[in-house]
Amino acid sequence: MKKRVLGTIKNELGRDFVLEKPKDLSFGHYATPIAFSLAKEFKKSPMFIAQELSQKFSQSSIFQEVTPTNGYINFKLSEAFLDEYATWAIGNEQSYAKDEQSETILLEYVSANPTGPLHIGHARGAVIGDSLCRIGQHLGYKITSEYYVNDAGNQVELLGLSLYLAGREHILKAPVQWPAEFYRGEYIVDLAYVAKEELGLDIFDGEKNIAKLSEWGKDKMLELIKSNLLDVGIVFENFVSEKALYGKWNESFKKLEHHGKTYEDGGKIWIRSTDLGDEKDRVVVREDGRPTYLAGDIIYHDNKFQRGYDRYINIWGADHHGYIARVKASINFLGYDESKLEVLLAQMVSLLKGGEPYKMSKRAGNFILMSEVVKEIGSDALRFVFLSKKSDTHLEFDIDVFKQEDSNNPIFYINYAHARINQVFSKSQKTIKDVLHVKLEGMSEEAQNLLFSALLLPEVLEDAFSSRQVQKVTDYLKNLASSLHKFYNENRVVGSEKEEQYLKLFAMVGLSLRVGLRLIGIEAKTKM
RNA sequence: GCGCUCGUGGCUCAGCUGGAUAGAGCAUCGGUUUGCGGUACCGGAGGUCACAGGUUCGAAUCCUGUCGAGCGCACCA
Numbered sequence: 094m095k096k097r098v099l100g101t102i103k104n105e106l107g108r109d110f111v112l113e114k115p116k117d118l119s120f121g122h123y124a125t126p127i128a129f130s131l132a133k134e135f136k137k138s139p140m141f142i143a144q145e146l147s148q149k150f151s152q153s154s155i156f157q158e159v160t161p162t163n164g165y166i167n168f169k170l171s172e173a174f175l176d177e178y179a180t181w182a183i184g185n186e187q188s189y190a191k192d193e194q195s196e197t198i199l200l201e202y203v204s205a206n207p208t209g210p211l212h213i214g215h216a217r218g219a220v221i222g223d224s225l226c227r228i229g230q231h232l233g234y235k236i237t238s239e240y241y242v243n244d245a246g247n248q249v250e251l252l253g254l255s256l257y258l259a260g261r262e263h264i265l266k267a268p269v270q271w272p273a274e275f276y277r278g279e280y281i282v283d284l285a286y287v288a289k290e291e292l293g294l295d296i297f298d299g300e301k302n303i304a305k306l307s308e309w310g311k312d313k314m315l316e317l318i319k320s321n322l323l324d325v326g327i328v329f330e331n332f333v334s335e336k337a338l339y340g341k342w343n344e345s346f347k348k349l350e351h352h353g354k355t356y357e358d359g360g361k362i363w364i365r366s367t368d369l370g371d372e373k374d375r376v377v378v379r380e381d382g383r384p385t386y387l388a389g390d391i392i393y394h395d396n397k398f399q400r401g402y403d404r405y406i407n408i409w410g411a412d413h414h415g416y417i418a419r420v421k422a423s424i425n426f427l428g429y430d431e432s433k434l435e436v437l438l439a440q441m442v443s444l445l446k447g448g449e450p451y452k453m454s455k456r457a458g459n460f461i462l463m464s465e466v467v468k469e470i471g472s473d474a475l476r477f478v479f480l481s482k483k484s485d486t487h488l489e490f491d492i493d494v495f496k497q498e499d500s501n502n503p504i505f506y507i508n509y510a511h512a513r514i515n516q517v518f519s520k521s522q523k524t525i526k527d528v529l530h531v532k533l534e535g536m537s538e539e540a541q542n543l544l545f546s547a548l549l550l551p552e553v554l555e556d557a558f559s560s561r562q563v564q565k566v567t568d569y570l571k572n573l574a575s576s577l578h579k580f581y582n583e584n585r586v587v588g589s590e591k592e593e594q595y596l597k598l599f600a601m602v603g604l605s606l607r608v609g610l611r612l613i614g615i616e617a618k619t620k621m
Numbered sequence: 622g623c624g625c626u627c628g629u630g631g632c633u634c635a636g637c638u639g640g641a642u643a644g645a646g647c648a649u650c651g652g653u654u655u656g657c658g659g660u661a662c663c664g665g666a667g668g669u670c671a672c673a674g675g676u677u678c679g680a681a682u683c684c685u686g687u688c689g690a691g692c693g694c695a696c697c698a
Contacts, residue, residue, distance in 0.1 A: 116641065126640055132678085139678090163641055206698065248698055274697095361696065372624065376696045386698050414625055415693045438626085441692085482634070485626070487691075489633070494647095499660055501647070509660065520657050568635075571646085582653090582662040589657095621660070 094178055095552040097155060098123055098168065105149045118542050121160065121167030128164050139164030175544055176533040179601045182548070183529060190551040190608055194233040199397055200226055202408035203322070203329075204241040207314040208252040210280055211321040211463040217488065218408045218439040219463075220479045223327045224563045224613045225406070228554055231612055237402075240329045241393060244311050245336040246386065252276060252314070253307025259285040260297035278460075284313060321464055325472040326614045338392045342384055345395040345427065346377075354426035369422040369431075372415075391423045398429040406561070411438040411485065437561055439484045445491040470495040473615045477504045480613050481567040498621075503571050507606060508618040510574035513581060514603040515619045521587045521596060528597040536594060543580050544598055546573055550605040554612065563613065570609045577602050 099112055106127070115124040128143035135142060143161035150159040150168070157171040182189045202222030205215045222238065229236045243249075255276040262269040263282050271277065288296055292309060296302050315332075322328070349355045354365050355377070362378035364387075377388045397405055409416070417436050424431040444461060467475055474495035481503065482488045500506050518524070533544060549569065557565035577599075586595040607617040 111638085111640095113640095116644090120641085124641090129640065129678085165641065208698095243698065246698065372694070379696050381696095383696090385696055387696095389698090411626080411692065413693085413698095417625090440626090486634080487627095497660095502660095503646085505660075509658090513658075513661090517657055564635090568645090575645095578661055579663090581657080582659085585656055587657040621658080 094548050095123075095555075097174075098170070101153060101155055102150075102168070105153075106146065115165070115167055118545070119538075120162060120165070121158070121169040122545055123168045123170075124165050125168075126165055128161070128166060132164075170545070172534045172536070172541065173532075175541070175548065178548055179533060179544060179597070180529060183525060183597070183600050183604055186604060186608070189604060190231065190554055192232040192551070192555065194229075195235070196403045197235040197237075197401075198229065198404045198406060199237050199239060199400065199402040200229075200406045200408075201239045201241055201397075203318075204243070205318060206243045206248045207311045207318060208248050208276060209278060209314060210317050212460040213442055213444060213463055213466055214410065214439075214460075216325070216463040216466070216475065217442055217479045217484065218410065219322060219327055220325060220476045220614065221437070221439060221484050221563055222408045223325075224476070224480055224566075225558065225561060227614060228558045228563070228566070228612045232554060232558055234558075237331060238329050239331040239333060242315065242332055242334050243389075244334050245339060245389065249307050249311050250303075252310045253303045253305075255281050256285050256288060256306045256310050257297060257300070257303050260288060264289055264294070265297055280317075284310060287313065324464065324467050325476060333393065333396070335389050335393065338396055339384070339389070341392050341396065342388060345392045348395065348427045349377075349391070349423075352426050352428060364419075364423065364426060366419045366422040369418070369425055371418040371422055375419050387419060387423070390420055391427065394420065394424050394429075394434070395427050398424065398427065398433075403433070405434045406437065407434065408437045408439060408484075411440045414438055435561070437484055440487050442479070443487065443489045445489065445493075447491070447493050466492065474502075474504050476614050477567060480563045482564055483562055503567070504615070505621075506578075507570050507574040507610065509621055510577040511603055511606045511610075511617040512619055512621045513577070514599045514606075517581075517586050517599060518596060521592060523593070523596055525597075525600045528593045528600065531593045531597050533594055533597060536591070536598075537584075539580060539583065540591075540595070540598060543576050544601060546576050547598075547602040547605045550609055553609075566609055566613055570606060573602060573605060573609075577606075 095112070102110065102112070102125070110125050110127040112123050112125050115121055128139040128146065131137075131142050132139040140161065140163070143164050143166050147159045147161045147166050150156055153159070155171055155174040156168050158167075158169040160167050160169075200222060203211070203215055203219045205211055211219070226236050226238050251274065258269050258271060258275065259281045261267040263285060285297075288306065288309065292305070296306060319329075346355070349364060354368070356363055356365065360380040361376045363374045364377055366375050367373060375387055376385055377391065378384050394405075420436075421431040421434060424434060444466070463475075469492055478490045478495065479488070494501055495504065496502075498505050533540075536544070553565055553569045557563055584591075584595065586592055586599070589595070603617075610617045
C-alpha cells in the first residue's frame with residue numbers, strides 16, 4: 094500500500110521526499126513536510142508551495158483528498174483503493190504482507206556455551222533472532238539461521254571437571270573440593286547420574302576420564318539447549334562447531350599475515366586491531382601456541398564470509414559490546430568488507446514476580462532457567478515480552494502480569510481481539526466468503542480508520558525488519574487490537590444494516606492480527 | 622581513568638535520518654451495559670523531554686560541555 098502511495102506521489106513531484114504519518118489520522122493517512130524544504134529553494138512560503146503541490150493530485154484515483162495544512166501536504170486515500178487492497182488481502186492470506194526482497198543474510202544468534210541449559214538472558218536474543226528470521230523470510234529475504242557452538246576451550250573442559258566432581262561427590266560419596274569457578278547448578282548433578290547410566294560407574298574413577306566426560310556432557314547439553322529452544326518454537330538451520338573449524342587456523346592466519354596485520358611480541362602473536370579503532374591490539378596465539386577465543390572467531394567469520402552472503406547479523410549479549418570492534422577489525426584484516434556485519438545487542442533482563450526482583454547470574458547457581466519461565470507463563474507470553482521492547486534497552490517484567498486474563502496482559506488482549514472477531518462471525522452465521530464481495534464504501538470515519546490500521550501490517554513488517562526492531566510489530570498488534578475493541582464497543586455488528594461491511598472489515602483486522610502474531614512465533618487464538 | 626549505551630509524567634517505555642498541540646500502557650481519580658463475551662470501552666488529572674550552551678525558519682531529536690545511571694575494559698568464553 095505504501096509503495097503505491099510513494100510511487101504515485103513521486104511520479105507527480107519528480108523528486109525524493111519524506112512520507113510520514115500525520116500526528117492525527119483526521120489530517121489524512123499520509124503526509125509530507127516537503128514544502129518546508131522547498132521553501133528555501135523557491136523562496137516562497139511553505140504554505141504557498143503546499144497549496145500549489147496539492148493541486149497536482151486532484152485527478153489521482155488512489156487519493157480521495159490531498160490537502161495543504163500549515164505547510165504540510167496531507168493525503169487521504171480513497172475508499173475504493175482501500176477496499177480493493179483489503180479484498181485482495183483477505184482472499185490471498187498466503188501472500189498477504191509478503192515482499193520480494195532478495196538479499197541473502199546469515200543470522201547468528203543464541204550461540205550459548207554448551208555447558209548448561211538456556212537461562213532467561215539467552216531467551217531474549219533467541220526470540221528476537223527467531224522473529225527477525227520469520228519476518229525477514231516472509232518479506233523474501235533469504236535468511237539462514239545459525240548457532241555457533243563453543244565446543245572448544247576451557248568452558249567445556251570445566252563442564253567435564255564439574256561432572257566428574259559431582260559424580261564423585263553425589264554418586265561415589267567421596268569427599269570433594271569445589272573450586273570457585275566450577276559449574277554447580279543442579280543440572281550438573283542430574284547429568285552426573287545420567288553419565289553413570291550411560292557411561293558406567295567407573296567414569297568417575299580417575300581423572301583420565303574427564304576429557305571423555307567433557308565431550309559427552311557437551312553433547313548432552315547441546316541436546317538440552319535444542320529442546321529448550323524447541324519449547325518456544327525455535328529451530329536452527331545450522332549448528333557450527335568451533336572445534337571443527339580449528340583446523341583452518343593456518344588458512345585464516347595466512348590471510349591476516351598477507352595483509353600485514355599481525356606481529357609477534359613476547360612470544361605471542363597479535364593483531365593490529367588498534368588500526369581500526371580498537372582500544373588495544375589483541376593476542377590471537379598465546380605463548381604456548383594455543384589460539385585464543387578471538388582466533389576462533391576469526392576462523393568462524395572467515396568461514397562465514399567465504400560462504401558469500403550479502404549481509405551478516407549477529408545477536409550478542411550486551412556484555413559483549415566491547416568485542417565488536419575487534420571482530421570487525423579482524424574481518425577487515427581478512428580482506429572482507431566488515432560493514433556487512435551487523436551486531437545487535439540484547440540487553441539484560443530483570444525478572445520480577447509479584448514485585449519481588451530476581452537476581453540472575455550465568456555462572457553462579459541462582460540463575461533463572463528459560464524453561465522455568467516457559468513453564469510458568471507459556472511460550473507465547475515469553476516471546477511477547479521479549480519482543481515488546483527494543484533489544485538494547487533494559488527489560489523489566491513481572492511474571493505475574495502474564496498470568497492475568499485482562500487488558501494488563503497484552504498477549505491476552507490481542508488474542509481476545511482475534512477471538513472476538515471469530516465470535517462475531519459465528520454469531521452472524523456468515524463466512525468470509527459471504528462478505529468478500531461487499532464494497533467497503535460509505536463507511537464512518539472510525540470504520541475507515543480501522544480498515545486503514547489493519548492494512549498497515551506490510552509496512553510495519555518492512556520497517557520492523559529493516560530497522561531490526563521487532564517491537565514495532567508487537568506495538569502495532571497492541572494498537573490494532575485496541576482499535577478493534579474500541580470499534581466493537583461503539584458499533585453493533587450482528588443485525589445492523591452494515592453487518593456485511595463490518596464483517597469484512599473485521600476479517601481484515603483478524604487477518605493482520607493473525608499474520609502478525611504468526612510472524613513473531615505466536616498462534617492466534619480463535620477462542621478464549 | 623578509557624570506551625559503549627542511555628537519562629522523556631509516580632512506574633515501564635514510544636517518539637530521536639530535526640517539523641503540525643511531546644504519545645502510550647500501568648498506577649490513580651471519575652464514568653459506560655434493558656446490544657454480537659464489560660475478560661471490554663470512555664474521560665480527568667499528571668511532563669522545565671537530566672542540566673547549560675550552540676546550530677536554524679523550527680530541537681525531545683543534531684553538536685559541545687556538565688551531572689547521573691548501566692555495561693564493558695583478559696592471553697576467560
